[in-house]
Amino acid sequence: MPEPLISIKDVKKHYPIGSGLFSKKGKWLKAVDGISLDVHRGETVGLVGESGCGKSTLGRMVVGLLEPTSGEVVFEGNSLLSKGRNKRDLGKKIQMVFQDPYSSLNPRMNVANIIAEPLVLHKIGTSSERKKRVDELLEKVGLTSAHGSRYPEEFSGGQRQRIGIARALALNPSLIVCDEPVSALDVSIQAQILNLLKEIQEDMGLSYIFIAHGLQAVKHISDRIVVMYLGKVMEISETDQLFEQPLHPYTEALISAVPEPDPTVRNRERILLSGDLPNPANPPLGCRFSTRCPLADERCRLEEPPLEQVSEGRWVACFYHG
Amino acid sequence: MRGPNEPVLEVKNLCSYIPTSRGVIKPVNNISFSIGAGEIVALVGESGSGKSVTALSIMGLNSPSIKYEKDSVISFKGENLLKMKKRQMKKIRGNEISMIFQDPMSSLNPLHPIGKQIAEPIQLHQGVSYQKAKEIVVNLLAKVGIPDPENRLNDYPHQLSGGMRQRIMIAMALACNPSLLIADEPTTALDVTIQAQILNVMRDLQKDTGISILIITHDLGVVAEMADRVLVMYCGEIVEEGDVYSLFKNPQHPYTKGLLASVPKLRGASEKLLHTIPGAVPNPLELPKGCNFSGRCSYATEKCLTEAPNLVETGKDRRAACWHIVDLQTEEVTVHA
Ligand SMILES: Nc1ncnc2c1ncn2[C@@H]1O[C@H](COP(=O)(O)OP(=O)(O)OP(=O)(O)O)[C@@H](O)[C@H]1O
Ligand SMILES: Nc1ncnc2c1ncn2[C@@H]1O[C@H](COP(=O)(O)OP(=O)(O)OP(=O)(O)O)[C@@H](O)[C@H]1O
Ligand code: SF4
Ligand code: SF4
Ligand SMILES: [Mg+2]
Ligand SMILES: [Mg+2]
Numbered sequence: 001m002p003e004p005l006i007s008i009k010d011v012k013k014h015y016p017i018g019s020g021l022f023s024k025k026g027k028w029l030k031a032v033d034g035i036s037l038d039v040h041r042g043e044t045v046g047l048v049g050e051s052g053c054g055k056s057t058l059g060r061m062v063v064g065l066l067e068p069t070s071g072e073v074v075f076e077g078n079s080l081l082s083k084g085r086n087k088r089d090l091g092k093k094i095q096m097v098f099q100d101p102y103s104s105l106n107p108r109m110n111v112a113n114i115i116a117e118p119l120v121l122h123k124i125g126t127s128s129e130r131k132k133r134v135d136e137l138l139e140k141v142g143l144t145s146a147h148g149s150r151y152p153e154e155f156s157g158g159q160r161q162r163i164g165i166a167r168a169l170a171l172n173p174s175l176i177v178c179d180e181p182v183s184a185l186d187v188s189i190q191a192q193i194l195n196l197l198k199e200i201q202e203d204m205g206l207s208y209i210f211i212a213h214g215l216q217a218v219k220h221i222s223d224r225i226v227v228m229y230l231g232k233v234m235e236i237s238e239t240d241q242l243f244e245q246p247l248h249p250y251t252e253a254l255i256s257a258v259p260e261p262d263p264t265v266r267n268r269e270r271i272l273l274s275g276d277l278p279n280p281a282n283p284p285l286g287c288r289f290s291t292r293c294p295l296a297d298e299r300c301r302l303e304e305p306p307l308e309q310v311s312e313g314r315w316v317a318c319f320y321h322g
Numbered sequence: 323m324r325g326p327n328e329p330v331l332e333v334k335n336l337c338s339y340i341p342t343s344r345g346v347i348k349p350v351n352n353i354s355f356s357i358g359a360g361e362i363v364a365l366v367g368e369s370g371s372g373k374s375v376t377a378l379s380i381m382g383l384n385s386p387s388i389k390y391e392k393d394s395v396i397s398f399k400g401e402n403l404l405k406m407k408k409r410q411m412k413k414i415r416g417n418e419i420s421m422i423f424q425d426p427m428s429s430l431n432p433l434h435p436i437g438k439q440i441a442e443p444i445q446l447h448q449g450v451s452y453q454k455a456k457e458i459v460v461n462l463l464a465k466v467g468i469p470d471p472e473n474r475l476n477d478y479p480h481q482l483s484g485g486m487r488q489r490i491m492i493a494m495a496l497a498c499n500p501s502l503l504i505a506d507e508p509t510t511a512l513d514v515t516i517q518a519q520i521l522n523v524m525r526d527l528q529k530d531t532g533i534s535i536l537i538i539t540h541d542l543g544v545v546a547e548m549a550d551r552v553l554v555m556y557c558g559e560i561v562e563e564g565d566v567y568s569l570f571k572n573p574q575h576p577y578t579k580g581l582l583a584s585v586p587k588l589r590g591a592s593e594k595l596l597h598t599i600p601g602a603v604p605n606p607l608e609l610p611k612g613c614n615f616s617g618r619c620s621y622a623t624e625k626c627l628t629e630a631p632n633l634v635e636t637g638k639d640r641r642a643a644c645w646h647i648v649d650l651q652t653e654e655v656t657v658h659a
Contacts, residue, residue: 132573257514
């Protein structure tokens with residue numbers, strides 16, 4: 001295996017519960033509770049899991065928007081934790097695309113300035129060089145240079161997401177963290193953006209961490225998938241294997257719950273979980289999935305299963321995995 | 323399925339318009355459809371295509387800025403809801419027709435415990451005692467899968483998870499045994515495993531009570547799992563209608579066809595690039611002269627650019643609004659084999 005582009009090493013993010021005088025002393029919400037993961041050059045890793053399981057928190061730590069409580073993120077051999085110039089240069093190499101194409105663009109800036117902003121911040125190029133670069137980027141994401149003088153409100157959701165992608169590409173990053181980039185878009189537009197991300201990757205050889213709670217888009221775009229539940233990793237697998245034979249009971253339930261766009265299979269056997277997501281501030285003792293797991297027994301409720309390698313590239317955290 | 327022969331609801335030539343300074347917007351432009359007793363009808367379409375305005379028209383809850391053309395009819399059990407007095411409509415709403423909204427938090431009162439919120443309409447519409455209403459509430463909560471319902475009556479909305487709140491909304495909507503339930507994106511804000519539970523609850527309720535359901539969603543998977551019949555909207559118009567099996571197997575309108583082909587497959591190997599519908603929905607103030615879909619349609623001809631197609635019968639239980647349906651049918655359809 002070549003050296004990974006980025007290594008996430010036992011990263012944790014714990015938030016104090018409540019704040020100020022009335023905070024419950026010593027109570028923490030463990031949003032991300034010890035996650036390790038390597039991402040290689042040109043690879044796309046999908047992060048899936050239910051709302052609140054810590055996907056965005058992890059993504060934000062990777063791009064340096066959030067400081068981990070412990071653990072570190074190592075990029076091309078350098079820790080992102082180290083301060084100063086080094087960190088600034090590393091920051092250029094990792095960019096983010098956000099879920100909400102409406103709120104993530106400054107409404108008072110025209111599109112050309114939005115896309116050029118990272119170049120200006122990092123003092124790259126003369127103004128005419130930047131202008132040329134913006135035109136290139138607009139074209140790359142399927143817009144034209146004429147769009148540059150317009151403002152975000154004049155664009156549809158899908159077009160705004162294209163603008164967000166162009167901005168993320170401005171500094172020629174090696175990794176883009178895409179946090180639910182298509183969740184807010186119409187089905188017909190989602191496909192356009194997914195294709196665009198794939199084409200850009202082939203063109204530029206960059207890596208993605210692709211966050212979503214919907215499995216279809218993740219399956220389509222990812223080489224490997226990480227399944228998270230309440231701040232921890234339940235399963236890591238190469239994509240096709242995961243769908244052919246999910247090993248963790250949660251992965252199995254997740255795949256089984258996706259409604260299929262085919263009415264002839266509507267009466268198929270389905271795993272229906274009972275109960276709701278547990279409170280992340282007070283996760284179950286033992287296995288985090290034990291309150292909803294159809295296989296849970298006494299041991300699961302007392303002891304936490306470690307994430308173990310079961311075959312090449314395949315990791316599972318379950319005592320009784322498939 | 324008793325089908326549309328015995329409609330609970332009949333919408334005829336529903337036309338709504340909003341006068342704005344830049345021109346007139348028609349969020350819903352001359353649509354007609356019906357919902358049979360015990361039928362589940364799905365309404366799908368692009369954001370802004372008029373799904374919610376349609377639902378809110380039935381409920382009488384659209385903002386006053388939205389006007390209706392004179393010959394619009396929404397007939398419920400033989401009466402035109404659009405001509406009804408406010409007071410009469412209030413009796414029907416929440417009682418005979420009820421609605422579940424996308425965001426349960428916005429429709430639950432944060433200051434009152436949920437038990438009280440569900441019991442109140444029951445007392446109001448059914449004239450029963452608080453004690454009796456409470457009993458009904460406990461039954462309802464159990465029916466929608468809330469564990470230990472007696473002890474949840476005093477919970478406030480913020481103490482419940484998103485999935486629980488959505489179930490409370492369903493319980494509230496069912497409190498007065500309505501004959502029609504409108505569910506506007508009832509699971510969009512929820513995780514898939516919770517969504518599966520909620521859809522299951524709705525399906526079981528339909529079977530047990532024979533209620534009719536109009537479900538609005540942009541998720542074709544949800545449509546395929548729930549609906550008997552499907553209505554596809556585009557730019558305020560119904561462009562295709564059909565029973566769920568034949569519509570998914572053989573979509574007749576290019577938009578429906580493109581929509582079905584755009585969904586990434588969950589089974590089997592991933593396709594390298596997804597099928598896409600190029601372009602975007604036209605601005606409602608600058609709709610094209612001919613077919614609204616012509617700017618994105620690979621089948622468009624000269625005729626499509628100048629003349630708008632009408633929604634016409636195209637087969638048994640099928641309608642479509644397209645000049646070139648026949649061309650589509652002779653083509654092999656490779657959707658989600
Ligand atoms: N600044 C914060 N302070 C306290 N708790 C937080 C903060 N940010 C996130 N959390 C909590 O951390 C957990 C993980 O949140 P995160 O946003 O990472 O989840 P997610 O997996 O991205 O969910 P979603 O799919 O809803 O976006 C949640 O319980 C959330 O409420
Ligand atoms: N009160 C209003 N004032 C002005 N325009 C409105 C109003 N309500 C709806 N519209 C417009 O009418 C059109 C149809 O809106 P509607 O809410 O029915 O769409 P929708 O199909 O439900 O979309 P979504 O999937 O995004 O919920 C849109 O162009 C919308 O902007
Ligand atoms: S460890 Fe036990 S509770 Fe956890 S996933 Fe495995 S079987 Fe289920
Ligand atoms: S009428 Fe013409 S443009 Fe419209 S959907 Fe049919 S083929 Fe396409
Ligand atoms: Mg998130
Ligand atoms: Mg809507």
